[in-house]
Amino acid sequence: MQLTETRLTESHRATLDQALEAIRTRAYWSPHPEHPKAYGESAPAEGLAAFEALRRTRFDLDQPGTDDWTGAEVSPYGPELAIEYPHPDVEVLLPAMRAAMPAWRAASPEIRALLCLEILSRISARTHEFAHAVMHTSGQAFMMAFQAGGPHAQDRGLEAVAYAFAEQTRTPDAMDWSKPQGKRDPLELRKTFTAAGRGIALLIGCNTFPTWNGYPGLFASLATGNPVLVKPHPRAVLPLALTVRVAREVLAEAGFDPNLVCLAAERPGEGIAKSLATRPEIKIIDYTGSSAFGDWLESNARQAQVYTEKAGVNTVLIDSTDNYQGMLSNLAFSLSLYSGQMCTTPQNLLIPREGIATDVGPKSYDEVVGDLAAAVGGLLGDDSRANALLGALVNDDVRRRLEGAAELGEVALASREITHPEFPDAVVRTPVMVKLDGSKPEAEAVYLSECFGPVSFAVAVDSTADGVELLRRTIRDQGAMTVGAYTTSPEVERAIEDVCLEESAQLSLNLTGGVYVNQTAAFSDFHGSGGNPAANAALCDGAFVANRFRVVEVRRQA
Amino acid sequence: MQLTETRLTESHRATLDQALEAIRTRAYWSPHPEHPKAYGESAPAEGLAAFEALRRTRFDLDQPGTDDWTGAEVSPYGPELAIEYPHPDVEVLLPAMRAAMPAWRAASPEIRALLCLEILSRISARTHEFAHAVMHTSGQAFMMAFQAGGPHAQDRGLEAVAYAFAEQTRTPDAMDWSKPQGKRDPLELRKTFTAAGRGIALLIGCNTFPTWNGYPGLFASLATGNPVLVKPHPRAVLPLALTVRVAREVLAEAGFDPNLVCLAAERPGEGIAKSLATRPEIKIIDYTGSSAFGDWLESNARQAQVYTEKAGVNTVLIDSTDNYQGMLSNLAFSLSLYSGQMCTTPQNLLIPREGIATDVGPKSYDEVVGDLAAAVGGLLGDDSRANALLGALVNDDVRRRLEGAAELGEVALASREITHPEFPDAVVRTPVMVKLDGSKPEAEAVYLSECFGPVSFAVAVDSTADGVELLRRTIRDQGAMTVGAYTTSPEVERAIEDVCLEESAQLSLNLTGGVYVNQTAAFSDFHGSGGNPAANAALCDGAFVANRFRVVEVRRQA
Missing domain, CATH: 3.40.309.10 (Aldehyde Dehydrogenase; Chain A, domain 2)
Incomplete structure (x- = not known):
């Protein structure tokens, strides 16, 4: 195990603490630079080259239960990406993901959080590459793809990790409980409390902001102990496929099962989200997209906690x-x-x-x-x-x-x-x-x-x-x-x-300067309210993370 | 206004802080004595007399929209209670409750919490009276009705208030946000954050533990800024009617609209819960009872956040x-x-x-x-x-x-x-x-x-x-x-x-002493997990309170 607990703590605990402080004060903060030049002189060329090298290839993730290869992304700027992604045999893939849960649950909330930060920091280092992937799937201009698809998305992911960590650590791991009984001996119990993930989480990605809208749910679910199956929009697979690849690398290096994060690409017109969403193994769904499908998920995926961002009129x-x-x-x-x-x-x-x-x-x-x-x-x-x-x-x-x-x-x-x-x-x-x-x-x-x-x-x-x-x-x-x-x-x-x-x-x-109504800053601004028909959740608050896990208590006679 | 902020703070802030500490450490704690003798020498006789004085009367709550009187409770011990309660004209009652919201929202989370504690402390002072009410509706033996229906129920209510307060105060009221812009002036915004209740909460009470199972939802909703309509089980109205009366008295004394807490008694066989539960004004539902109706609520009351405790096999x-x-x-x-x-x-x-x-x-x-x-x-x-x-x-x-x-x-x-x-x-x-x-x-x-x-x-x-x-x-x-x-x-x-x-x-x-598998202690033990078919919520955790309100942010150019 190269990614030892010591190394993870040294690398990321201070950042986690800063994120926890930021969500409490709502002050401006970000560990992810917004300016492309901050990533080094060679980063722009290397990022572009890395993106170009992905085109016309098969994007292998070494996942179990890959029964086919699919992908037909065409950049809104014109070029075909011509990348093939794994199509899942869910009868093989879902059990493999479920099998990864116990060790992930046994890891502490802190270890899960620090590993999520390691994933985010490796994504951050490749922000130029991600920027091209976001640009050529969403149609965003380069600078916006860089900022919204890079640092701002990473901020929203980190914010979700911070909320998840805070929520899981509100209850101590253990407590020696003693209740006085007057003149008799007190009642005494040894109690342990474990944050246990609910099951496999399904992330249904969108076309316009694959990383920005995808990272909060992905990292909130992973940090709370759940495997995450990423089902990208068929026209915006690459940014999330890259994300899955980085996550699998980090998890494997740390000695965890990489199948904690998997990709489910779909064939044209397959509508795989619908069949996945009602599988009994799927306990959490994050979705960004049309109101019609969002409402369908809320009504039909009753076995899952469903977090939706749908259409609205601003x-x-x-x-x-x-x-x-x-x-x-x-x-x-x-x-x-x-x-x-x-x-x-x-x-x-x-x-x-x-x-x-x-x-x-x-x-x-x-x-x-x-x-x-x-x-x-x-x-x-x-x-x-x-x-x-x-x-x-x-x-x-x-x-x-x-x-x-x-x-x-x-x-x-x-x-x-x-x-x-x-x-x-x-x-x-x-x-x-x-x-x-x-x-x-x-x-x-x-x-x-x-x-x-x-x-x-x-x-x-x-x-x-x-x-x-x-x-x-x-x-x-x-x-x-x-x-x-x-x-x-x-x-x-x-x-x-x-x-x-x-x-x-x-x-x-009365916004008249350089802040715009359509932009929000992670750690300070809430994105949506979760209280009107446009979305049933806000990014990010306690409600967004608190029901992705349950606290299981064991009481033992002391 | 007799109940000033100063008096509320002096009376209850220390208790609130102790409750916040208890839910964090999970140590044994309760401000509500378990022993009947702790309530004073005259309390037993006075409590019984108060209960007896309620029998064969009309229980007037001075609620708007009372179109009828109803009630046919018969004690499982035999005696008829013969008490009549207000039956609501919901077209009048619900708008009156909704109208009470703005001032309650404008009160701070702390004031709401302290007023909830004032309600609980007045209920606590009348524990002997409540004990008879619980005994003669649930059939519990007197000592159990006293403890489970009194201090233990009050503990669970207080626990919910503590969670609600903690959740609402995770975000500050205001923040002066400043984002550096290199050599240019920073971007500056004045941000305010307000915890806003969702709308009217409906509490659907049960027969066996009207207060113990009712208080968590009632106080969680009220403390997070929502009016609460209490719909008791038709065979266990009195304990919750008494609760509503105390709440209305406290709210009025503090200068708030007493219609923040109302009672909806139902005629025999009316099934008023079903029609109330799908009203658009009802945004939160707490329910304890059969799996059949709990599942119906979860499937049909889609406009509301639904918290259910249903049947299970232990x-x-x-x-x-x-x-x-x-x-x-x-x-x-x-x-x-x-x-x-x-x-x-x-x-x-x-x-x-x-x-x-x-x-x-x-x-x-x-x-x-x-x-x-x-x-x-x-x-x-x-x-x-x-x-x-x-x-x-x-x-x-x-x-x-x-x-x-x-x-x-x-x-x-x-x-x-x-x-x-x-x-x-x-x-x-x-x-x-x-x-x-x-x-x-x-x-x-x-x-x-x-x-x-x-x-x-x-x-x-x-x-x-x-x-x-x-x-x-x-x-x-x-x-x-x-x-x-x-x-x-x-x-x-x-x-x-x-x-x-x-x-x-x-x-x-391995419980072999004086703690039993069927008993849990508020502030320390979770009641249910919220993660299996017996209940979709646990008493009490962050998830139980976090979605009863939404944080509304206002950003102003600084």
């Missing part, structure tokens, strides 16, 4: 501002980043039809919409900058929604095609903004459903109060990952805050 | 012992206490058909069964002592099961009728023990389902190893609240422990 309510330009710039960036393909991107901009008060005088509804359209246009006017911000459309469904948006209302900002200098087949489009009258039923049908992609709606509302009520209804009925608002009125601010408290949504107020 | 595996007499005495008490009407009472005693090794020489299967029957007979040979241990059968279903047990196999210990000196109508019966051959399919059908009440099965198994496998199958398929075992073999002990770790069950080993 709102920004614009009442007033003391920094009009800052507001426009901030919103333009939020609408543009990754072509609006984030679960946190605003969709509905609620603007009173009478207009708003600003630091540069009153602005009518039309002026606000026009100025915001101009701000987006300005931000993306330079093709090079536009490519760096937008990335590529992840799939044809998004393109079709974008192209259909012009029929939904009056177009305030038209989309334009941008050519990618390096990848001419990439579908790069600037966002479209459509004006809608909030009081019209036909408009309501449009803006009260998720239109995933670079489409936003400038919804004219009768008043701010009307907007606040629409916000409430939107969160309650459609769910929301994020809510934004701009106001200089304490009363309006209080009303919006009350809605978010009552309907359980995360609120960003 | 096993004691007897391999060997170095204290044969201690084992017999301990088991005899466990089988007799409250006529086996505890969810934790052992049902199946697995004994190798070749017999077992003991400190007084080898004992055959027949000898073990015979000696255990004799131990029970001896324990209950004196009618006065029998009455004090057994209490009354809670309902006719239990009596029918007891009377039918003789047809299930060879009777090793016959039940006998005992007359209660004070309550001649009470149905008091000693337990029956039936011998079954574990390898016979017709026997398996008997012992592998719950036979709630004073019926146990001495199941002959082929070997200890056979018993271990039967234990595993029983936990996995039927669920178990408790597992007991007797063995002097480290290998057997390890095998039994592994089964409990793998199938998630709480294990008591």
